[in-house]
Amino acid sequence: MLHKITEKTLRNGLKLVYLNKPQAPIVATQVWYKVGSICERDGIRGISHVLEHMMFRGSDNYRSEQHAQMINEVGGNCNAFTTEDVTAYINSVPRDSLDLVLALEADRMDRLTLDPDLFETERKVIIEEYHTYLNNPVAKAVLEFREEFFRGHPYAISPLGTLNDLNSMTVEDLRQYYSNWYSPDNAVLVIVGDFDEDVIEDKVERIFGEKKQRNIEKRQLEFGDHLYAPANRMVHKVKFDVPILMVGYPAPPSSNKDAIALEILQMVVSGGESSRIHKEIVRKESLAVMAGGINNLLKRAGMSMFFAAFTPDIPVRKIEAALKMQINRIRNEGINAQEMEKVKNTVLTNHTFELYSAENICHRIGFSECIEGNYSLWVKRLNTLKNIDTGELTEIARNYWKNESCHVLYLKPEKTNLFLFAAGLFRRFFKRAFGRD
Amino acid sequence: MQRVCFVDSLKELLEGIDLEQKYRFPPVDEYSLENGLKVILLPDREQDGLLITLQLPFGKFSDICGKEGISELTLNLLQKGSGKYTAEEISDKLENRGVSIFSDVSEEFMRIGIRMLSKFVDEIFPVFWEMVYKPEFDKSEYNRLMREMVTALKAEIVDPHIIASHHFYKQLAGSQHPAGRFVSQDTLKKINFTDVVSFYRESFRPQNSTLVVAGNFVPRDFKNKWNKLLLEWKGNGRSQVCYASSIEPDRKAIRLIDKPDLTQTTIIAGHPVLGEVNPLRNQIILANYILGGGNFSSRLMAKIRSVCGKTYGVNSQIISEREFGVFRIATSTQNNHVGEVMAIIMEVFQEFCEHGIEEEELEKAKKFITGNMAFQLEGISNLVEKILWLQYLERPYSYLENFNELISEISLDSVNSAIKKTFFYEKLTVVTVGKRVEIEEDLKKFGTVKNYFYRNKIKD
Numbered sequence: 033m034l035h036k037i038t039e040k041t042l043r044n045g046l047k048l049v050y051l052n053k054p055q056a057p058i059v060a061t062q063v064w065y066k067v068g069s070i071c072e073r074d075g076i077r078g079i080s081h082v083l084e085h086m087m088f089r090g091s092d093n094y095r096s097e098q099h100a101q102m103i104n105e106v107g108g109n110c111n112a113f114t115t116e117d118v119t120a121y122i123n124s125v126p127r128d129s130l131d132l133v134l135a136l137e138a139d140r141m142d143r144l145t146l147d148p149d150l151f152e153t154e155r156k157v158i159i160e161e162y163h164t165y166l167n168n169p170v171a172k173a174v175l176e177f178r179e180e181f182f183r184g185h186p187y188a189i190s191p192l193g194t195l196n197d198l199n200s201m202t203v204e205d206l207r208q209y210y211s212n213w214y215s216p217d218n219a220v221l222v223i224v225g226d227f228d229e230d231v232i233e234d235k236v237e238r239i240f241g242e243k244k245q246r247n248i249e250k251r252q253l254e255f256g257d258h259l260y261a262p263a264n265r266m267v268h269k270v271k272f273d274v275p276i277l278m279v280g281y282p283a284p285p286s287s288n289k290d291a292i293a294l295e296i297l298q299m300v301v302s303g304g305e306s307s308r309i310h311k312e313i314v315r316k317e318s319l320a321v322m323a324g325g326i327n328n329l330l331k332r333a334g335m336s337m338f339f340a341a342f343t344p345d346i347p348v349r350k351i352e353a354a355l356k357m358q359i360n361r362i363r364n365e366g367i368n369a370q371e372m373e374k375v376k377n378t379v380l381t382n383h384t385f386e387l388y389s390a391e392n393i394c395h396r397i398g399f400s401e402c403i404e405g406n407y408s409l410w411v412k413r414l415n416t417l418k419n420i421d422t423g424e425l426t427e428i429a430r431n432y433w434k435n436e437s438c439h440v441l442y443l444k445p446e447k448t449n450l451f452l453f454a455a456g457l458f459r460r461f462f463k464r465a466f467g468r469d
Numbered sequence: 470m471q472r473v474c475f476v477d478s479l480k481e482l483l484e485g486i487d488l489e490q491k492y493r494f495p496p497v498d499e500y501s502l503e504n505g506l507k508v509i510l511l512p513d514r515e516q517d518g519l520l521i522t523l524q525l526p527f528g529k530f531s532d533i534c535g536k537e538g539i540s541e542l543t544l545n546l547l548q549k550g551s552g553k554y555t556a557e558e559i560s561d562k563l564e565n566r567g568v569s570i571f572s573d574v575s576e577e578f579m580r581i582g583i584r585m586l587s588k589f590v591d592e593i594f595p596v597f598w599e600m601v602y603k604p605e606f607d608k609s610e611y612n613r614l615m616r617e618m619v620t621a622l623k624a625e626i627v628d629p630h631i632i633a634s635h636h637f638y639k640q641l642a643g644s645q646h647p648a649g650r651f652v653s654q655d656t657l658k659k660i661n662f663t664d665v666v667s668f669y670r671e672s673f674r675p676q677n678s679t680l681v682v683a684g685n686f687v688p689r690d691f692k693n694k695w696n697k698l699l700l701e702w703k704g705n706g707r708s709q710v711c712y713a714s715s716i717e718p719d720r721k722a723i724r725l726i727d728k729p730d731l732t733q734t735t736i737i738a739g740h741p742v743l744g745e746v747n748p749l750r751n752q753i754i755l756a757n758y759i760l761g762g763g764n765f766s767s768r769l770m771a772k773i774r775s776v777c778g779k780t781y782g783v784n785s786q787i788i789s790e791r792e793f794g795v796f797r798i799a800t801s802t803q804n805n806h807v808g809e810v811m812a813i814i815m816e817v818f819q820e821f822c823e824h825g826i827e828e829e830e831l832e833k834a835k836k837f838i839t840g841n842m843a844f845q846l847e848g849i850s851n852l853v854e855k856i857l858w859l860q861y862l863e864r865p866y867s868y869l870e871n872f873n874e875l876i877s878e879i880s881l882d883s884v885n886s887a888i889k890k891t892f893f894y895e896k897l898t899v900v901t902v903g904k905r906v907e908i909e910e911d912l913k914k915f916g917t918v919k920n921y922f923y924r925n926k927i928k929d
Contacts, residue, residue: 055515056847097775100765105833107840126843156778163733163803271730273623305560321620377567381586384518388848
């Protein structure tokens with residue numbers, strides 16, 4: 033199916049990528065702008081996200097919130113999100129409503145109203161959103177961890193921005209930012225679903241063709257390569273009852289050829305109950321209650337992260353040593369053929385199930401095009417995976433998962449429940465003495 | 470001038486859209502085996518995936534009183550060893566083939582299933598089925614799972630939404646009703662290993678169960694190959710299935726759960742409603758869309774977020790089991806806005822209860838609900854979800870096929886009459902989780918406030 037994906041770049045630079053998928057009478061449309069928190073400077077941290085909110089607050093031809101309301105009126109759903117690298121607008125509608133979506137998206141591409149009163153209201157909404165994160169002790173600690181991990185790089189500050197900047201930002205800042213970054217040559221329009229492919233290019237040309245470009249490409253070149261902050265160890269006392277340890281290693285940008293290799297390694301170490309850390313740390317040694325990992329691959333840098341949740345009677349140094357031992361085993365011994373087979377099957381299964389949903393396909397195309405550099409990288413991922421040499425993986429693990437560049441965050445509960453502590457010690461003693469729980 | 474033309478052409482576009490499209494549910498092959506197991510086969514060649522799901526009509530509401538969590542524990546323990554395989558062998562066998570196993574305990578049903586590539590069915594299906602009908606309840610796996618569940622509960626204790634939700638149901642239903650009881654460290658401590666084995670024997674019987682297989686396979690081949698294995702699951706007849714009863718709304722004091730570190734307060738307000746058996750169900754769904762179910766098209770969102778900027782999100786929901794149901798409004802706002810947000814919620818809800826909705830609002834709600842049906846039938850996961858939902862409610866497939874027609878025929882009068890019979894401004898139960906010293910005075914304006922502390926045991 034994916035070989036039928038077609039692309040066309042309009043004269044104004046807007047890239048259209050589309051795929052006809054007629055199995056359900058719906059169509060998913062997403063507009064991805066290559067602007068995210070990485071494009072921000074001090075004083076306007078969080079502005080990409082603020083602008084994302086304001087994109088629903090009216091343009092020349094539609095009043096505030098009318099976009100969402102019109103999509104709802106045809107039975108569709110719309111949403112948006114902002115990351116470090118992109119801001120994306122999502123619309124999924126019954127097939128007959130594609131023209132409506134295109135008209136709505138075209139209007140806000142260059143005709144956003146940015147009304148000062150509505151901005152003041154929306155600022156309050158965003159500050160409420162900010163507080164939702166502040167009130168989650170783990171989310172807050174993770175934000176602080178990444179701030180340290182990416183220190184000196186724009187990725188250090190999350191797309192939510194800072195409260196100071198959210199409070200001081202002006203509507204003029206927004207206008208400037210909108211004018212700088214919202215341009216057809218900085219956007220990718222992805223359409224997947226049940227539509228007439230014979231006319232889609234003409235239709236998009238008719239609706240978006242007159243939009244003027246602003247030559248964003250040149251501005252993007254100003255970003256340099258990221259130099260990772262030196263390894264660091266943080267202990268956060270949190271109002272949370274479960275001790276958690278996180279370790280983070282530098283990872284390549286998502287467009288780097290090593291990214292897929294690291295994805296494989298990550299899956300072997302931490303993917304599911306057959307993973308190495310689950311088998312060793314959770315099951316065999318009973319040190320952690322849960323353990324896992326995730327690769328946070330961004331456009332210009334990344335973080336390869338592992339974590340373990342454990343009981344208060346386990347010394348954190350043991351958890352750290354156990355996690356690192358599994359990582360070092362990969363660095364020293366690599367992975368075996370069975371593990372490689374598992375990764376291939378898992379990736380193929382995930383890929384197969386993604387293809388049932390027009391919105392998922394749309395997202396994968398948008399992500400791959402804007403973050404990894406080209407949507408074909410997603411399409412060809414399975415072939416790339418098949419050709420990876422397991423020996424090469426060991427080398428890649430050695431390059432990225434180095435002890436000297438490992439950041440550690442320990443979320444230490446403010447108070448320890450003495451009863452649970454004693455119960456944990458008893459359990460461990462029992463296990464040692466009798467070899468079972 | 471140009472602008473007018475633009476809007477006009479859009480209007481034409483909207484008018485040309487067929488919003489009452491009738492959907493056909495894809496054909497399924499449905500049969501019952503001699504052991505009482507119901508099997509539903511849904512071939513779908515779109516991709517090479519296969520989804521196998523088993524549903525039983527027991528959920529959280531069926532947990533033994535005082536031993537809440539037993540259904541979840543039992544379902545999870547199935548995955549930790551069977552007649553032939555240890556827990557580690559099961560995860561190796563499944564994950565090496567890219568198979569993921571999922572399980573979910575809902576209020577009145579539970580599900581366990583696998584998601585896989587169809588080419589591995591011969592190898593994987595027997596492993597899955599053995600987990601279901603021949604589980605090996607291993608004591609050390611049981612202990613490990615217990616620890617996992619206790620840890621998850623300890624992590625939940627700081628989540629204001631979960632705290633608020635537990636208090637809301639306790640306040641609304643009380644400990645005598647299953648909706649007012651939930652898993653806690655205390656209830657887990659009361660469960661012992663034998664309880665789990667007994668619970669399995671009582672609940673996991675083919676006569677109670679429905680198996681749905683969807684994806685790339687040939688039904689005839691499936692029957693020839695696997696019916697014999699499916700029949701190996703024996704059971705002692707159908708267990709008695711009890712669904713939670715509906716309860717009458719009744720005004721209670723406002724619960725304030727103190728969590729001193731919070732800068733934002735979570736608010737839940739609502740009351741019981743009749744569940745899926747309600748003959749006015751569709752009217753209520755339309756009404757709720759207008760009140761708070763319709764995101765940016767809803768009255769609550771428009772007022773509290775879009776106009777006042779006092780929240781990131783607010784919604785109202787009808788959460789329906791078969792007989793028991795709940796209507797609830799949920800939002801969060803900074804502590805210093807609690808009084809104002811509460812006042813808006815009360816004002817909007819009172820207006821809704823007393824004056825109902827307008828024709829124009831109803832038409833928009835109908836358009837959303839009928840148009841959205843197209844999404845609910847996309848892909849095998851959605852189709853299986855719908856099949857199992859219909860099974861649970863004992864409704865025919867034609868219910869979905871005729872759904873848009875039913876919605877289109879609903880009149881404004883019938884919705885407004887349903888609102889009067891269903892929603893009660895004066896009987897709202899309100900629960901808030903926030904920093905007591907900053908919100909208590911504001912809350913007192915709306916009724917008597919009873920104080921609790923977030924770490925304490927949740928009482929009636």
